[in-house]
Amino acid sequence: MxxxxxxxxxxxxxxxxxxxxxxxxxxxxxxxxxxxxxxxxxxxxxxxxxxxxxxxxxxxxxxxxxxxxxxxxxxxxxxxxxxxxxxxxxxxxxxxxxxxxxxxxxxxxxxxxxxxxDVFFEGHEDLVATNISPSPVEPNSWRGIFRINCDFAHSSYDDPIVFPGQNDAAHLHRFYGNTEVDENTTMASLYTEGESTCQGNLLNLTSYWVPALLAPVYDQITGERELDNNGDPAWQVVPAVVGNDDEAHEVFYYSAGVDDLDSVQPLPPGLRMIAGVASTRPGEEQDSTVARWHCQTWESNDATNPQFSATIPECHEPDRLRMDLFYPSCWDGENLDSEDHRSHMAYPINEGGIEGTHCPDSHPVPVVRVSYHYAFGVLPEYTHPVERSSKGWRLAADMYDVTDEQAGGLSLHGDWFNAWHPSVMEAILSNCIKAGLDCHDGNLANGYRLSGTREGTQEEPPIINSGMGY
The missing domain is CATH 2.60.40.10 (Immunoglobulins)
Structure with a gap:
């Protein structure tokens, strides 16, 4: 690279x-x-x-x-x-x-x-001319939205936000975006080192990561659970459907979390955010406005069919398991991070009245909302040979036993570390979100779209301690 x-x-x-x-x-x-x-x-x-x-x-x-x-x-x-x-x-x-x-x-x-x-005046190899104009968003849908696809970059047991400088200190994460992210990543290194597996490449060096989704390994003839080298039940990573430019499946969305679009500001360079709670256990289910699962065949949506699950539902072949994760979009206006990596951000509120959905006084600056939308194919290599479903799947972050009675996935969360080129982030906000357009495939609604995805190292370390790590 x-x-x-x-x-x-x-x-x-x-x-x-x-x-x-x-x-x-x-x-x-x-x-x-x-x-x-x-x-x-x-x-x-x-x-x-x-x-x-x-x-x-x-x-x-x-x-x-x-x-x-x-x-x-x-x-x-x-x-x-x-x-x-x-x-x-x-x-x-x-x-x-x-x-x-x-x-x-x-x-x-x-x-x-x-x-x-201005990068649009000077030109850039990661800006591609296009004559496709985005359409307005659907009624009762997003206020305005920009979507990009990313290929998988690499996996590791690192987390540069929660465990900076500590190698192999986290559960197993799958990283997308900047190709050089590890435990030592800083704002400066994010901007100045590596390339990106996301659309936009050098214009979008942001890093995105989530806990790995794991499926039990079965003998496809007998249906017996296979064991790893330590004699423990074996697990395998279920990859997300990403990186296909010919049939775009956008996994990262940028939109507005408040009603007043004119008040929304660009995401500041170097901002770090976490969405969802990794320590979630049974009986502490997360709100579906933050973290949720659903089968693609459910055709779930917030407006007319809000059918979502706090845990991984049983989706059958050849369905897809889908995951949605929404980040806070209200900023305190000063800090790019905080001691708990959460206090500098907040979710919008809606207390009724003419203000509608807006930011709280403690976090008065509405910024572009980030959300992750992954799809995982329910395929024979990841399912039981008889049941043929996502039953028994779990996240590497799940700190509880996944059983027939207790499904996995409660710990759904993600991390985001901003390294967008500010001029491109400003264009996303102005041209797509504030204009109420549905901008697919990195289309910036100004005659340019972002360049396509590319592979990272695709490095996959062994699954240790059910993905919980060392």
Missing amino acids: KSIKQYLPLLLISGALTACDSSSDTETTSTDESSSSLDVLLEVTPDETTSLRYAQFEFSAPDASGYECAINEENFSDCESPFFKEEIALGSNWLSVRAYDEAGDFGEVTSFSWYVN
Whole structure:
């Protein structure tokens, strides 16, 4: 896999002072004849003209004990190398860096200026021209919606949100989107490393992950339950129906969770979210507005047939088991994460009256709503040779025994880590959601659609402890 850094030339800037002339977008550099031990050497990842909406800088000075940085008109504040800025404005921008020593004395300022074009103006290999115009949403349906498909990237026992820096600390997850996600993933690495298995590739480096769906392994002749190498009942992963560009099956939706579409804001870069509760046990069923299961043949929908289950229902071949997971869409407006990974987000409320569905005062910023919609084929290789159904299936996160009387799936939850190109996220909101359109197959309703899916590593580690991990 290519790293995004391969597309970005490094610019090395040194000297005492690089001054930015914003009126002409030119740089003038002045240096003393003798360099100072506090002069900053600056390595820059954005080009002088780019459509990237983030920037990363590395800097050093021989005798520096610390650094201060300023972006555009901001005041100087303490910073460290590498310095990552997740949301850069369109147009002219500049960064200034200065070093200071143990006595608190500052060296001179080193600066770099660059210009950010609109990605739709500059063009991008992951934007494909199209003459297909999305249709309006159906009555009594979504307010406005954008749908993408993703291929499977890889599986692991990592979770960079809940267990950052801890290898193999989680239950078995299946990852979609950014191909390089592991326990050490950060906002900066998400934007600057790897490609994506989702439509949009480098324009959609967001990571999506869910606990693996597992089916018992049976001897297809005798119907007896097979055992793993430890003598325990064997399990196998049931893959979702994803990654087929010829017959698109969109699994990730972006929509509005509040009635006032004009109030909805783009999802901020680097936002981390969790939907659903992994620790859910029998008697604590989750609300169907957050996490739910259904068989495709039920033809379930919220408007006319709200037939949903908190657990995995018994769907028979050749049906599909479907899963819906809705993320909170009200943000506190400040934090990209929180200690419990939930408190910075909230679900909309509807208390009646003229406000309709709206965000609570504690989380006043409505953002684009994320939801996952997976389908799993009920196929012979995953079913009992006689019953031929999804009976006995469970999630790797289910912390209870799945029996004939107690179905699996109560722990349905997912994680989402944002690395959309901000200009594309803004187009999704403006062109599809606020316009009340049903945008399929990555169609941005502006003459472009996102490029197709691609395979990840497809790495599948062994199923350990019924998927619960080490």
